[in-house]
Amino acid sequence: MGIKKVSIIGLGALGILFGNHFVKRLPKGDVRIIADRYRIEKYKREHVYCNGEPCDFHYVTPEEPCEPADLLIFTVKYEGLHDAIQAVRHHVGKDTIILSALNGITSEGIIGQVYGLDKILYSVAQGMDAVKVGNKLTYDHMGMLCFGDQKPGIISEEAKSVAAFFDKIDFPYEIDTDMNKRLWGKFMLNVGVNQTVAVYKSNYGEIQREGAARETMIAAMREVITLSEYEGINLTEADLNYWLSVLATLSPEGKPSMAQDLEARRHSEVALFAGAVLYMGNKHRVPTPINKQLFDTIKSIENTY
Incomplete structure (x- = not known):
């Protein structure tokens, strides 16, 4: 059929x-x-x-x-x-x-x-x-x-x-x-990209070039790699590099939906990203300071609405 x-x-x-x-x-x-x-x-x-x-x-x-x-x-x-x-x-x-x-x-x-x-x-x-x-x-x-x-x-x-x-x-x-690993890889990308662009009030171009925003993004992604080992998914630096190569193909002027949400004074999906990372970090007793900082910053922005 x-x-x-x-x-x-x-x-x-x-x-x-x-x-x-x-x-x-x-x-x-x-x-x-x-x-x-x-x-x-x-x-x-x-x-x-x-x-x-x-x-x-x-x-x-x-x-x-x-x-x-x-x-x-x-x-x-x-x-x-x-x-x-x-x-x-x-x-x-x-x-x-x-x-x-x-x-x-x-x-x-x-x-x-x-x-x-x-x-x-x-x-x-x-x-x-x-x-x-x-x-x-x-x-x-x-x-x-x-x-x-x-x-x-x-x-x-x-x-x-x-x-x-x-x-x-x-x-x-x-x-x-191996879709479980692919889902986690995209989750890792979202955790890094969506939140960093939103917090830095920028676009893809800001995190495609070297600088503080890109360092924040990669640090947030590496926290997901650590947690993935505890969850049996086992992401690696190779997965990080793959998703960074996907990021490199995007229009520098573009931006993810989370940044668009905050610009429009809408509540974001931060609970899906940093919220989920913090939950798993607590579960496995793994520190996730970068995602904690991103979570707190985004929540403070939303609290001004």
Whole structure:
């Protein structure tokens, strides 16, 4: 049968980026953006733009009965995950494959508790330099989705099906047979990049060149490497260098969502990053002073709202 119908929940940077790519290559009704009535009215009234072009999205409310999706993609912020899980119930059938592009290392397990881990392929979005301001998204590099099975060393039929679909629509991807390590690697990158750029009120360019910001970023990432050993993941300096090479491909003028959140006086996902590092540090009695400093600084900024 193959993948034909795709549903996306969460119209942030990744939701717009993925959705815009899909609607240009698939029948409009086969790409469904799930949102509540209020958001849909706003999207239709103000439009949603990707690199200056209006996006021609097909919106559906969570209440609308529909044919289950072949592929369901979560692109919400973490704080919206539990509501999103309930909102997609009409889109999940017995053969639905679920991808979560959320930051952090916990969303797959949370979704799997409701719909079954057998439906989920672990995934990581990487290499994007998208910036979303209001209803307008701009990017230079689309990046890719890296996905694979929870169990290492295999490529399931579900993974092959998603790969065949992405080949068909020319969507950049990579299959990884050790997704736990990939998820932790992206987590390490987020811990370093997102928080440092937010605290230094800068952009990717600031941490791509030598200086205090880059030193802070790398120190925060090395704290994740230490914790990964206690968690059985065993990240290394080679993994650090890989993710630094991914960072080097991004537009210097771009910035991660956390920096955009603080600029807009929104609460950030610091609990997913430094918060998680501090929790694991306490659990394993491992000091994490750089992440403690980043956490405290970001919280102090948020407390001024």
